[in-house]
Each structure stands twice: as C-alpha cells, then as structure tokens.
Amino acid sequence: MFDLSGQPWIGQYPASVPPTYDYPHHHLAKFLEDSAARHGDHPALYFMGRTVTYRSLLESARRFANGLLGLGVRKGDRVAVMLPNCPQAVIAYYGTLLIGGVVVMTNPLYMPRELEYQLNDADAKLIVTLDLLCERVQGVMPATGLGHLVVTSLADYLPFPKNVLYGLKLRKDGQKPDIVYGERVLSFSRLLKTSSPEAVDVQVDAGSDLALIQYTGGTTGRPKGVMLTHLNLVANTIQSRLWAYRTKEAQEKYLAALPFFHVFGMTVLMNQSVYLAGTLLLIPRFRVEDVLKTIHKCRPTVFPGAPTMYISLINHPDIRRYDLSSIEFCISGAAPLPHEVQERFESLTGGKLIEGYGLTEASPVTHANNIWEARKLGSIGIPFPDTEARIVDPQSGEEVPQGQIGELVVRGPQVMAGYWKRPDETAKVLKDGWLSTGDMARMDEDGYFFILDRRKDLIIAGGYNIYPREVEEVLFEHPDVEEAVVAGVSDPYRGETVKAFIVLKQGAAADEESLKRWCKERLAVYKVPKIFEFRESFPKTMVGKVLRRRLIEEGQEPPGKDKDQGA
Template sequence: MSETKPWLRHYPEEVAPTYEYPKHNLARLLVDSAQRYPDRPALYFMGKTLCYREVLDASYRFANVLKELGVCQGDRVSIMLPNCPSAIIAYFGTLMIGGIVVMTNPLYMERELVHQLSDSGAEVIVTLDLLFDRVQKAKTRTLIRHIIVTSIKDYLPFPKNVLYPIKMKKDGAKLDVAYGEGVYAFKKLLRETSRIPVCVEVDADTDIALLQYTGGTTGISKGVMLTHTNLIANTYQTSNWCYRIEKGGERFLGAIPCFHVFGLTVLLNQAMLQAGMLILIPKFDIDTILDTINKMKPTIFPGAPTMYIAIINHKRVKEVDISSINVCVSGSAPLPLEVQERFEELTGGKLIEGYGLTETSPVTHANPIWGYRKIGSIGIPLPDTSAKVVDVNSGEELPIGEIGELLIKGPQVMKGYWQREHETAMTIREGWLYTGDMGRMDEEGFFSIVDRKKDLIIAGGFNIYPREIEEVLFEHPAILEATVAGVPDEYRGETVKAFVVLKPGMTLTEKELELWCRERLAAFKVPRKVEFRQSLPKTMIGKVLRRQLLEEEKKT
C-alpha cells in the first residue's frame, strides 16, 4: 500500500487511511449535535448567541416555510447572504426538505446573478435587505417566484438591532423593501410557521445537496453537483485530520464566507459536526477580526493567506491576545513560508497549507497538523483520497518528481456539472477527476502545485475567470481587443491585470474603465491594473498569447 501511496507512512497514528462515512441527509450534522448538546452555543453573531436548540428550531421552521411555498425535494433554493445566522438557518432548512442549496455570492452584480439563477432554475432566493434591489432587477430574467428578505439586524442583540438601521441609512444604504407579491420577511415567516421537525430521507450517494458555481476548467460558470455523501465525507475527512478536536468544545472563527465551498465544509459543516461554536463574521475587517479573537477566544481559524497576512502585519497584533488559536487550515492560494512562521510564532498554534477544488467538496490534500510537514507543499492526500500525476498528452502516470496534471479520486469528488454532461465526461474519467492543475509528487508522497493548466486567477481566495472579465471589457465601445491575466501580488497572491488595445481615435482612462467594470462585475473581479497597448501577441490562428504577456510582465 505504501508503495502506491507513499504518503500513508506520514499519517499520524490517530488518523486511519480509511473510514466509513454516514449515508444520510447532510442536515443531520445539525440535528444530531442539537439533540446531544441542545444548550451549547452554536452561533455567535456580533454579540448575540444562539444555542443548538434555537438553531435547530429555526431550521425546522424554515423547512416548513419552504414546504408552504411549494418547494419540493430536488428544487433549488438560492442563498445570497454573508456569514449571518439567517444563512445557516436557510442552509439547513433547505437540506431538511431535500432541497438543493445554491450558494450565491452576495458580491454578484445583476448579470452574474441572472446567469446563476437561470442556470440553476432556482425559484426561491433568500437575500439581504441591502441586496434586495439587485435581486429584484435580476428576477424578471430568472425563474425566481419568491424572495425571502432578511437583515443583519434580525439577529443582533439590543440595542444594536435598533441602532443598525439608523447607522446604515446615515451611510446611504437602501434598506427599504416592498413586501408582498412574492416578497417576504424572513423573521415574520419563521414566527408564523410550524416548528414540526422535518428531515427527509435522501439517497446520499446520488441526491444533490449543493450546487456550487465555479468556472471549472472553462470560463463559463458551471454548477458543481455535490451530493450529501460528497459533503459529509469531506467534513469527516477534514475533521479526522484535526484529530485533537474536542467535541462540543471548539470555537470556529467564521471569517471565510460560507458561500465559498471551503468555508462551507471546514467551517460550517465541521463546526456543526463537532458541536462547536461558530463565530460568524459577515465581512472581513481586520480590526473586527482582532477584537473578536481577543474577546471570543476562537480555537480553529480556517482562512486564506490574505487573512493571515493582514493579521501578522497589523499594528495592533501585539496589543491583542490571539494565543487561543490552535489550528488554522489555509486554502484558496499558496501560503508563503514567512507568513506561516510568523503566524505560528504569534499564536503558538499550527498553520498548515491544504489544497482542494470546488469539484472535490473541496479538500483533497493537507499537511499533517501535528506531524511531519513540508513547507511549500500542499501536503498529502486525506483519508480515502487517491492522487496521481499524469502526462498531459498520453494520460500515463508519471514517475516521482515529474510535472504533470494532478488527478484525484475519493468520496468527495463531485457527481458532475449541472446539466453539462459533456464537460462532466471531460473532467471525470474512470472515476478520476482531472483538476487542470499542474503538479508533482516527491518520493515521500508530498504534492506541490507548480502551475495551472487553466488560466484561473486566484486573488484573495476568490476564483476569477479571465473570460468573464474579458467579455465585459469587449462590451466597452472604445475597446478593440482585451485580455486578462493574473499577475503576482504580495497580498492577494494574484491580482487581475487587463491588457487593452483601443479602437483608432478612441480614448479611455484607467479610472473610466474601472467604473465600467464595477457596474458589471463583483468588486473582486475588477482589474486592479490596466496596461494600454498598441497590440496583443497572438498565435497564427489569432489566439492571444496570455503566457507571453505574463513573461513580459515578469521582466518589467
């Protein structure tokens, strides 16, 4: 076994190479913990604490709300919320009736929203009062029939719940919602509905729990079908990796968004499995994070490198106590060595790098937390996960140390892409998921990612697909040609750079282009750098040589 899987010799004694994973509704993670620890704190949100019994009761109520609205098993429900109690309640309530959750990024603009809602066929969306206008504008071009509106103030303690709307209106935010005609208030619905327990039986291996949108190996955003088994297995895999976790005793810092699959699995699902307290942070603000760590003493802090960089470089880091943090799993982008060393020095805890994809629920690799690890590597495959490196052309497995495409097999590998059989067949072959990432395995079974086959840009932990941005650039009347690439950035890992050729006689400033993009794209996709050029390098058939532009970039 260790010859074909050399990484197994680096497994700690406490971690088995294989496990049995429960085959049930994903919502049972909450149901089981709430039955065992009803009075333990489940969620902490800006001063308000909800115990497991309260979260379970609200989730049952939300499930019954959906039933009353005619939502059936297999129907899609979009949740467009930041980290807040309503998001967790809507998530579990949807799963309880066998619905499919569509996690929707609250930063999405109208065009992105229309694509995702239309493609998924969602008829219900749960969103914030702050986002209502955007959703309402997109609604007519989708199948959405019901909009359920919540507010940050819904779960704030007194007097914050009274002061919040006053402050937001003073800041110019629009919180007015026209209720009626398919628009409902979240808290009102919960109050007026039944609290009868509901948690339907599912075929965990085939029934979809989550549609998580990603560009995958192409630029068009596709729905990744993750089954109940996929998500339960990955929750247990990551949980077993953190074998020193104390059931009912951990505090999870919810700084990464739960609408991102990394946050969903290693934060939300794992916190519920472990009956931990999930400390929800709706927006990453470094001062809020430091104050929260100092006050709430979280023990587990999954995040992206940008978060750890922000903390270690903050002037107040020495003034606050961050020593409660025992475990941090870093994902979404490469973790610099100096960041890892400095963060561990400040906290006394462990910060390890892992790897995964939306298509794998998402975690496939991680460095051992309390064992032998290799800095600069993504670590070794998790229990029940196989990985190999193959030649891009022949598909043959490559010898140790050679660079090729990374393939993954395991219970966390997606069912496929939603309504895209051809792309599914191209991505999953004979049970192996072709990641599109180029990597190598060393003689000890540790893997490293060296490049991406696809042109995906990962900036600050967000996946950004150049083609989508390029389409927005091409719509500008002054632009003749444009291409987008990820260029190195000390803070975000990568940042978006646009290379633009203008039409003869036309003018355009960087600021004007930024405003154009901001109206059409989520803020994290807007190019941070723009280079106006006379021409773009191309192949014989006219394809822009993005790699050549990046090479030129390195030389400057």
C-alpha cells in the first residue's frame, strides 16, 4: 500500500488497529462462503420473527445464482436489486456476486422516470423487486433492456401466521397485487425451488472485476454509476472491521435499519455482518416504534445509522420504557452528526456513537473517529488503515499548509475504479489514484479532519443525496413554472431539506400543493421539495446566471426585512 509512517493521524490509532493490512484479492461473496463453512447453524438473518441460518442463506444464494445462469445471465451482466431490507435482498445480492454478476442496487422509492434512466444506463438484464412494486417496474420494461422481472413478497419470508395476516391486510386495503407470471415475469420463491443448490465456481479478478454499480446523486447532470470492484468492497469491509476491533466473530447482532441499497448500509451492515458471521436484524422500513421494540427484544450490539435515526429515537416520548443497553457502538454517517444528539444517545444507551465520513466513490468509508479511544467532537475523525488524505487547493491541486482550508482528497484500496461509461467524468475526480471529494475541509495538528462546506450544491436530506438539477428539471416541466431553483436549507431532523424557489408564468395559478403533487408523481418522495417560496424574480449575474447562494440567504431573512438595506 502506501507509506503512512509520517502522517500525524497514525499516532492517534488505537494499539489494536494496524495502520496497514494485506487485503485478500478474492471474490466478495467468499465472506458468505467462509462464514457458512465456520458457522453454518448460526443465525445470519432475523426478519420479523423468522431466522435464516448461514447454511440456509448460502444455499439460497447458490440457488439464485444457478437460477440466473438458467436465465442466461453471465459474468459481468448487471442485475438490479430493488428491495427493502429483507432476506431476498441479501440472497439476490450474494447470488448475483457468486456468478460474477454486477449488482445494481436500486432504491424502491424510485418513480418510473428515475427507474427507467438507471436501468438503461446500467444496461441491466434482470431486476428483482417486490410484488407491491411490480406494476411500476413492468411499466418501464418496454423502454429498457430488461429480459426478466423476478418478483417476491415480504410474506415469503415471514413466519406463520404473520405471512397469512400480511396477505389478508393487503387484500383488505386493496393493495394485493394481481401478478401474471410468465416467460419474463418470474416468481422469486419458485426460481429458488427449481434451481440447483450446488456451488457455483466463477473466477473473478478482484482488483479489476466489478461487483457493484452504485448510483450516486451528483451536483449537476444525471446520476452517475460508481464502479466498485470486489477488492474495493472487500477492503472497505475489512477496514471497518479493523476499526471496530472489539467486535467478535459470530457474536455480534447488527441492527439493519440503514437500507442496503445505500452503500453505507451495504458495507457497514450487510458485508460487515456476513464477514464477521454476525446476525442482521432486518428492518424493512424505519419506524421509530419498530426500531425501539427490536432493540428492546433482540438486543443488537451494533447500530450504524444516519443522524435522523438517532434524533428520532432520543426524542421519542416513551424512550425510557425501552432497554437500549445492549448497544455497544454506532457509527453515524451520511450527514453531519449534531454534538447534542451524540451526547444524549450515549447517555441513554451507555454505548458509543461516533461520526465517520465517506462517499459512494470510496465504498464508502474513508474516515472515522476512534470508537473506544480519544475522539474530537465535530470532526469526521482520522483516515482508515491504508487510507491517505490530503487538503489541497481546489484550483491548483497543491497541498495546503496544515490547518488551512482546502478540498479533501483521498486515496486507498476502497477508492472506485471510475464512473460507469463516463471516462471524462472519471478523469475530473480521479488523478493518480487520488479521489477529489468536492468537500472543503481542514486537518488539525493531530491529523483529525473537519468538513466545513461542500464545494457544490449537493443536498443531503436524511442521509439521501439529492442533486438540485434533477428536481429543477421536473419543476420546469410544469406548464405554470417559468423559473425554478432548488437548494438545501437547514433542517433540525433531516440535516437538510429541499426548498424550491419558484417564479410562475404571468397569469399562472399553480400553488404549493399542486406543485408538490406534480413532483410526487415524478420523483422519489425524499426528493420532493418540502418548502416552496414564490418570487417575482431571481437575483442573477450579468449573464443571467441565478445567484443561488444569495437566493438562499434572502430566503432565510426574517419577513419584512429590507433586503436593500442589508441591516
């Protein structure tokens, strides 16, 4: 790897964490094979009362892999997985990897236009999704290259009588989907039953073969597919394990409330737990009551999450009724962690809550605070083993003196291979292995890093990346909208929330509710603006470019203030 001996953060490493490690160049799915070999009868998954052992999970993944081969899916082909946290998501993920396929994790909240774009951009051959989402996916199939749609239901892995009651409730609520199976629309459970459980022997080059194309919201243009190799994800999983050095094989329980379709949840939960033969307590949808009950009953030891999750828990009126003492540590990511949230959560649980940092392009984790040793509040911590980090001048790329502000750039075995089908975009952010993060930061004398601002206008709301241009394009399509600017504004719960500034066409009558409905039909719910401000005009440069920052600042000024006076 790299010579890190002179870096100030090395002195902050716990004695049990090695600064460097020899990462195995093997198939990502070997984590599952190894854990099943050593701990076959140990619970791998717990889903609403049903337990799946490692032996059973591996058999199901092999059946799915052989099912894919029977459908003509081969090494390098892309398979989309559009599922919440449920056993089928884990089976499809590792089953795809076993044949050398490339997983494309797809957000179940995506609306047709978003889904169609991603499936076409990735050239996905097959998608796995829920029966409740089947109609949406079938609607875009003619416009994509999808050959097959594999459909499952949450009821498939619920224990009796929950599986029966689930179906009855859907029918009562008029939500029971009427699915017509055929040559291209297949049943997930039937595919597993009719496929071989034999091992699949597909060799991969861990350093160059892709395991995942993970789409990330940029700040301009459409989402880009981040190409992550088997080695990228193997390395980041092991780096995370080295950092949490007190975790014990086949003894940890991971509260899986972060969605696996988010790269943070995929690495620090799914891959991490499987690597360590832990038990994943699957939460298909984050509801505060459900999470509190799961912690109280199932006694998880590790709970990675986003700040909004911890905020929800500590502000629950009945928090004292639940025993949260099993939690030993939590790593918070995806958004800044407020100091008061960190302190209150630790006092309630007795466990540790630390802030980390990463980005999809780095699999995703690059920095974290020490879990059990000294840490610095407000800091993202120090770089992971084998991870280099520098603060550079955004224009020249030259490293700035310690303590000064610049752009954070990182290098390590977890850094992506590049953007899918976008060599020009790759060249902009990857230079000699160094990844430009786009975040402004500083490093102190001890090697701790502090994020100060984003160079661009990415909105992070509740852990989700939202880029303004996509939302603006939807608003511009509305017949009453003349101009639209979207920006992130501070929100005590979500970190940021989406605000839309609107200039209506002359004589138009659109209001906030009609524009929200318009957006909800075309965007995932977390991208829909929560706040609308209608204006007669926008502040602009001489060439007509909207001054976004000034617009946001004006939108935050108290009502009635004379903007021209500036007082």
